[in-house]
Amino acid sequence: MTLAQAHLDNGKKIRYRCDQKIGEGTEKIFFPTEREDLVIGFYRDEEGIRDPERLKRLRLILDQYNPTLDPKNGDFWKDHFCWPIAIVTSPEMGILCPRFPDKYYFSDSRGEKKGRWFTSKRLTLTLPADERGDLRTRIQIGRHLARAVGRMHAAGLAHSDLSGNNILMAPRSSACILIDIDSLVVRGIFPPKVLGTRGYIAPEVMATSLLPLGHREKQLPDIRTDLHSLTVILYQLLLMRHPLEGKKIHSDDPEEDDRLMFGEKALFIEHPHDASNRPDDLDVRLDRLGPYLSPLFTRAFTEGLTDPYLRPTAYEWVDALTLTLDILHPCRNPDCWHQWFACRRGLSLMCPFCGWKPEDPILLMHLFRGFKQGQYISDERYLTLWDRRELHEWHGRLDVSPPQGLSGGSEAVGAFFLENGKWRFENRGREKMRSSSGKSILPGRRAEIVEGTSMQLHDPPQGRLALFQFLPTDFHDPK
Amino acid sequence: MIRPEIDPNIRRLPVYMLVDCSSSMNGDAIEAVDQGFKNLTVKLRTNPYTSDIVWFSIISFDSIPRQMIPLCPLGEYRGAPFKIGGSSNLGRALIFLRECVDQEVRKQSAERGEKGDWRPLVFLMSDGRPTDNWEAVAAAVSKEMNFVACGVGIDVNIDMLKKVTRTVVLMKDLTQETFNQFIDFLGATMTTASHRSDSQSDGLSNMDSCYSNIKIILS
Numbered sequence: 001m002t003l004a005q006a007h008l009d010n011g012k013k014i015r016y017r018c019d020q021k022i023g024e025g026t027e028k029i030f031f032p033t034e035r036e037d038l039v040i041g042f043y044r045d046e047e048g049i050r051d052p053e054r055l056k057r058l059r060l061i062l063d064q065y066n067p068t069l070d071p072k073n074g075d076f077w078k079d080h081f082c083w084p085i086a087i088v089t090s091p092e093m094g095i096l097c098p099r100f101p102d103k104y105y106f107s108d109s110r111g112e113k114k115g116r117w118f119t120s121k122r123l124t125l126t127l128p129a130d131e132r133g134d135l136r137t138r139i140q141i142g143r144h145l146a147r148a149v150g151r152m153h154a155a156g157l158a159h160s161d162l163s164g165n166n167i168l169m170a171p172r173s174s175a176c177i178l179i180d181i182d183s184l185v186v187r188g189i190f191p192p193k194v195l196g197t198r199g200y201i202a203p204e205v206m207a208t209s210l211l212p213l214g215h216r217e218k219q220l221p222d223i224r225t226d227l228h229s230l231t232v233i234l235y236q237l238l239l240m241r242h243p244l245e246g247k248k249i250h251s252d253d254p255e256e257d258d259r260l261m262f263g264e265k266a267l268f269i270e271h272p273h274d275a276s277n278r279p280d281d282l283d284v285r286l287d288r289l290g291p292y293l294s295p296l297f298t299r300a301f302t303e304g305l306t307d308p309y310l311r312p313t314a315y316e317w318v319d320a321l322t323l324t325l326d327i328l329h330p331c332r333n334p335d336c337w338h339q340w341f342a343c344r345r346g347l348s349l350m351c352p353f354c355g356w357k358p359e360d361p362i363l364l365m366h367l368f369r370g371f372k373q374g375q376y377i378s379d380e381r382y383l384t385l386w387d388r389r390e391l392h393e394w395h396g397r398l399d400v401s402p403p404q405g406l407s408g409g410s411e412a413v414g415a416f417f418l419e420n421g422k423w424r425f426e427n428r429g430r431e432k433m434r435s436s437s438g439k440s441i442l443p444g445r446r447a448e449i450v451e452g453t454s455m456q457l458h459d460p461p462q463g464r465l466a467l468f469q470f471l472p473t474d475f476h477d478p479k
Numbered sequence: 480m481i482r483p484e485i486d487p488n489i490r491r492l493p494v495y496m497l498v499d500c501s502s503s504m505n506g507d508a509i510e511a512v513d514q515g516f517k518n519l520t521v522k523l524r525t526n527p528y529t530s531d532i533v534w535f536s537i538i539s540f541d542s543i544p545r546q547m548i549p550l551c552p553l554g555e556y557r558g559a560p561f562k563i564g565g566s567s568n569l570g571r572a573l574i575f576l577r578e579c580v581d582q583e584v585r586k587q588s589a590e591r592g593e594k595g596d597w598r599p600l601v602f603l604m605s606d607g608r609p610t611d612n613w614e615a616v617a618a619a620v621s622k623e624m625n626f627v628a629c630g631v632g633i634d635v636n637i638d639m640l641k642k643v644t645r646t647v648v649l650m651k652d653l654t655q656e657t658f659n660q661f662i663d664f665l666g667a668t669m670t671t672a673s674h675r676s677d678s679q680s681d682g683l684s685n686m687d688s689c690y691s692n693i694k695i696i697l698s
Contacts, residue, residue: 064633065507067651147654153514155651156507156631188563189506223510315518315655322655369527377527398663401656 006033006040008096009059009087016040023112025180028094038085042094057190058087058095058182065184067151080148082168082179095182103170104177106131116164118171119236133171134339135238135353136328140174142234143321148178149230150314153223160185160221162229163197164236185221192221199242199262202228203305206263224308231300234317238293239284243268243301246277268301288352290327290342292320322402326383326395331356343384348477361470362386363416363423363449368467369398370460379464387418393429396457396464413457416449423449423468433457485585491534491596492665493550493584494523495624497576498539499605501567508632509561511650512604515629518655519602522662524553529665532597538579540572541565550583567605569643570613573620576601580624599624600665603643604650607636617643629653 004018023030028041067077088094202225211218246269250260267277304311328340336354363385368376391414394400413429436454536550542565587595626644
C-alpha cells in the first residue's frame with residue numbers, strides 16, 4: 001500500500017492510496033483516502049486540468065450552490081446527493097467526495113449499484129430477487145430521485161447528464177443518490193460539457209447533436225432536458241423498458257437510426273394515437289400505474305417530446321409518485337417479485353405483473369375536503385385499503401404533510417381490518433371520528449365499513465372526509 | 480386579445496408575479512424563477528379551491544416594467560421567455576403593479592351590490608438588488624396587497640427583501656410539500672374567511688400563522 005499526499009484548495013492535505021484505483025468514469029479516476037468516508041477523483045482529461053473555468057465552476061458548486069451545507073436541511077440533502085466537498089489541486093486537479101454509503105454496493109463483484117441495474121428488465125432479472133426492489137420501493141426510489149432533481153432545479157441548476165449511470169439505487173432501503181454533481185450546468189453561466197448519455201438525451205439535443213458547437217440551432221442540456229432524462233429513468237424504473245425504443249426502424253444505418261429514434265423521430269411506444277412504435281410484447285401497460293402517473297408520462301412523451309416547456313417538473317413527479325403509493329395493493333402471489341400493484345377504477349382488478357387476482361372486492365377510500373358549510377369537494381385522491389392497512393394523520397388533515405425523509409413520520413391514527421369478508425376501521429388516534437350515520441368512533445373503538453360509508457377523519461376546516469367504495473373483482477378490461 | 484369573462488358571483492384571487500429581469504438575474508436565478516412558476520401554477524390549478532378563483536398575471540421588470548400576461552384565469556403556464564438585462568427598478572415596477580391592480584381588480588361595493596375580489600397576492604421574484612428608490616413605494620404598496628418575496632440566485636440579498644415584506648422565502652428551499660401546504664393554506668383561509676362574513680373580510684387575514692406552520696419563512 002502506497003500513500004501519496006494530495007493538496008486541497010482550502011489549504012488542507014489528505015493522503016490517498018495511489019496504487020488502489022477503486023473506480024473509473026469517463027471523466028475521473030477514483031482512489032481511496034486515509035479517511036474511510038472520503039474518496040479522491042482525479043480528472044482524466046489533460047487539457048481540462050488547468051482550465052480556469054472549471055476551477056471557478058467547481059468553487060461555486062462546492063460553496064454557493066451546495067444544498068448539503070444548509071444548516072437546517074443539509075443532512076437531508078446529503079441523502080440525495082453525493083456532493084463534492086473539496087477541490088484537489090495537486091498532484092493533479094480533482095475533487096474530494098464522500099464515499100458512497102455501503103448500501104450502494106452489491107455484495108459481489110458487481111460493484112456500485114448503478115441505476116442501470118434496476119431500469120432494464122434483462123439486467124434486473126440477473127439480480128437476486130431481494131436486490132431487485134418491488135414496485136413500492138421503486139416508486140419510493142423514483143420519488144427520492146425526483147426530489148433531488150427538483151431541489152437542483154429550484155435553485156436554477158441543471159444536472160445535464162442524468163442517466164442510469166449517474167444515479168445509485170438501493171432498493172432495500174428505498175433510496176437513491178445522485179452522483180457526478182461536478183458537471184452541473186447553469187444557463188448563461190456554466191455551459192454543458194457533455195450532451196448526455198444515449199437513451200436519456202432529450203430529443204431536441206439529439207436532433208441537433210451533429211451541428212457544431214455555437215451553431216444557432218444547436219440545443220444543449222439544461223433544466224428542461226434534465227426533465228426528459230428524469231422521465232425516461234422513472235418510466236424505466238417502474239415499467240422496466242425504454243419509452244422510445246420500440247419496433248419502428250428509422251434507418252438502415254444503426255447510428256442514424258439511434259439519432260432519429262431518440263431525436264427527430266422520437267415516438268412514444270405507448271402513444272395513444274400512433275401504435276407504429278409499439279413493441280409486440282408490451283406486457284404491463286402504462287395505465288396500470290394508476291391515474292396520477294399515466295397522464296404525466298403520456299404528456300411528457302407526447303407533447304413534451306417536441307415542446308420542452310410542457311414537460312412535467314420534477315416536483316410534479318414527486319406529487320404523482322406520492323399519491324400513487326397510496327393506491328397500491330399487495331400482490332399475494334409469493335412468486336411475484338413486484339409485490340404491489342396500483343388499483344384504479346376502469347381496469348380489471350389484478351396484478352399486471354403476474355396476473356394474480358384478489359378474491360374479495362377491494363375497498364377504496366376517496367378523500368374530500370370541506371368547501372362551504374356542509375359542502376365537500378373531491379381531493380381527486382384515494383387510498384387502496386387492505387387488511388391491516390394503516391391510516392396516518394396526513395391522510396385526514398390538510399395541514400399535515402407526509403414525511404419527506406425515508407424514515408420517521410407520525411404514528412398511525414387508525415387501521416383497517418378485513419375479517420370474514422367484513423371491513424372494519426379501528427380508531428387509533430386520540431380524537432373521536434364521526435361516521436356518516438352520525439355515530440362517533442371513539443379512540444380505541446372499531447366500526448364497520450360498508451359501501452357508501454363516509455367518515456369525518458378530523459375536524460373541519462382542516463379535516464378531510466372519507467367516502468368508502470368497493471372495487472368489484474369481476475370487472476373486465478375493455479377490448 | 481379577447482378579455483376573459485368575469486363571473487360577477489365569484490370572488491377572484493388575483494395573483495401577480497412580479498419578476499425581476501435585471502442583468503444580475505442572469506443564469507441560475509431566472510431559471511429558478513421559471514421552475515418555481517411552473518410548480519406554483521400546477522398546484523394552483525390542481526387545487527380544488529384555487530383552480531376556480533385564481534387569476535394570474537405576470538409583470539416583468541428591468542429598467543421598465545411590462546405586463547407580459549394581463550390578469551386572466553389560470554391556464555397552463557408554458558414558461559415565459561424572460562429577457563434579461565438592464566437595471567432593477569423595483570420602485571417603478573411597484574407603481575406599475577399598483578396601476579395594474581387598480582385597473583384589473585374589482586373593489587367591493589355594497590352600494591352598487593358588486594362583489595369585490597380578494598386582496599391581491601403578489602410574488603416578488605428577485606435577487607434583492609434594486610437600483611432605484613423603492614422604499615417609500617414599497618411601504619405603501621405592501622399595505623395594499625399580500626406580498627411574498629421569493630429570493631432567487633446565489634447572491635440573494637435577503638435583508639433587502641425583508642424590507643419589502645415580512646414574508647420572505649428562498650425558492651431553492653421550497654419543496655413540493657411546502658408548495659402543497661401553502662396552496663392548501665390559501666384555500667382554507669379563503670373559505671374560512673367567507674364562512675365568517677362575506678362583507679368584512681377581503682384579505683388573507685393571518686398569513687403569518689401559515690408560515691409559522693410550514694417553516695419556510697426566514698426569520
